[in-house]
Amino acid sequence: MKGPKHWAQMEERSVIWGMRLLLRVYLLFGRTVLQVFLYPVVIYYWLLNRPARLASQAYLDRLAQFVPDLTLHGSLLWSVRHFISFANAIIDKLAAWSGALSRDDVRYFGREALVARLRLGQGVVLLGSHLGNLEVCRVIADFDKTLRINVLVHTKHAEKFNRLLNQTSDNSRLNLIQVTEITAATAMLLNDKIDAGELVIIAADRTPVGGQQRVSKAGFLGTEALFPQGPFILAALLKCPVYTVFCLKQQGKHVIYFDHFSELLDIPRKTREQAMQQIIQCYAERLQAYCLKEPLQWFNFFDFWRAGNDD
Numbered sequence: 061m062k063g064p065k066h067w068a069q070m071e072e073r074s075v076i077w078g079m080r081l082l083l084r085v086y087l088l089f090g091r092t093v094l095q096v097f098l099y100p101v102v103i104y105y106w107l108l109n110r111p112a113r114l115a116s117q118a119y120l121d122r123l124a125q126f127v128p129d130l131t132l133h134g135s136l137l138w139s140v141r142h143f144i145s146f147a148n149a150i151i152d153k154l155a156a157w158s159g160a161l162s163r164d165d166v167r168y169f170g171r172e173a174l175v176a177r178l179r180l181g182q183g184v185v186l187l188g189s190h191l192g193n194l195e196v197c198r199v200i201a202d203f204d205k206t207l208r209i210n211v212l213v214h215t216k217h218a219e220k221f222n223r224l225l226n227q228t229s230d231n232s233r234l235n236l237i238q239v240t241e242i243t244a245a246t247a248m249l250l251n252d253k254i255d256a257g258e259l260v261i262i263a264a265d266r267t268p269v270g271g272q273q274r275v276s277k278a279g280f281l282g283t284e285a286l287f288p289q290g291p292f293i294l295a296a297l298l299k300c301p302v303y304t305v306f307c308l309k310q311q312g313k314h315v316i317y318f319d320h321f322s323e324l325l326d327i328p329r330k331t332r333e334q335a336m337q338q339i340i341q342c343y344a345e346r347l348q349a350y351c352l353k354e355p356l357q358w359f360n361f362f363d364f365w366r367a368g369n370d371d
Contacts, residue, residue, distance in 0.1 A: 086154045094151055102147040106140060112361040116142045122365065123355050126282040130355060145356040152309065153195045161196065161314070170318035174303060178207060183254030185295045186305040187321060189265040189347055192357045196307045196314045197261065208258040210235045210250070247297050254300050261305065264291040264343055265360070276337055278344035281351070285365050287340045296325040304343070306350045308357055317350065 086094045106113055120142065121134035132138050155161050177184060188194045197209070213236050239246055250260050267275050267286050274289040295302045302321045307314055321343070327335045351358055 106143045156196045181257040186261045187264040192308045211261045262291040276340045278341045280344045308354045
């Protein structure tokens with residue numbers, strides 16, 4: 061019997077032409093018209109994609125058990141609300157790409173300390189996630205023309221995305237780097253970026269595309285789940301400060317949180333597994349804390365915990 065598909069197999073279906081179409085609608089007609097256009101598409105996706113729907117319901121049930129005070133549960137109605145939240149995140153993504161966000165649309169916590177470090181020529185690794193809307197972070201480059209941001213992505217269409225972004229606005233300071241696994245070449249490329257005082261953003265909440273290699277179990281929302289070791293190993297190799305970054309939609313504003321994670325990640329060879337476990341558990345607890353702030357903005361529509369419990 062075949063197990064559940066890896067998350068990477070569930071995505072990137074005609075992504076480029078689809079995002080190009082949505083972006084065109086947004087630029088021509090604005091957010092309200094795009095909502096009218098997009099909501100039925102997302103509801104249709106919710107109806108058609110049973111694994112994603114069940115994953116949403118399982119996640120909401122897990123939240124209800126972990127924090128009953130949230131007063132949500134895994135009903136079909138709450139799952140629809142979860143997907144509508146995802147639809148709005150897509151629109152916000154398009155707004156960020158097109159340069160439509162203004163300073164008044166964004167609030168920051170911890171930005172000053174991060175930017176001060178970058179201005180000293182010190183590159184920084186940001187550990188991101190699929191909670192909230194990481195793409196909105198590109199506005200920090202818009203508001204400070206000296207910053208350059210490099211985002212590691214698993215999509216095979218990174219070059220096409222780069223071209224699409226550059227067609228819509230000045231995104232020359234935002235660079236998407238396609239990776240399927242962390243290699244020595246990847247580390248060397250990113251080391252050059254860090255030495256140049258740039259930001260490197262890595263999602264730290266999805267297992268490797270190539271399989272279950274180099275993962276660790278960590279407690280997350282009451283049950284163990286698998287987290288990738290690769291982002292943390294890479295951050296340690298780059299020998300630079302590490303922050304976490306979360307961008308949540310709160311009261312109509314995009315709120316970006318930059319929190320110091322480690323001045324220098326140390327993973328001793330003799331105690332590698334123990335050190336890795338502690339680091340990843342620390343990250344999982346921080347991810348959990350922010351997830352509880354805006355639980356409907358968790359956009360991992362696959363069985364995140366089942367992978368952690370499989371043999």
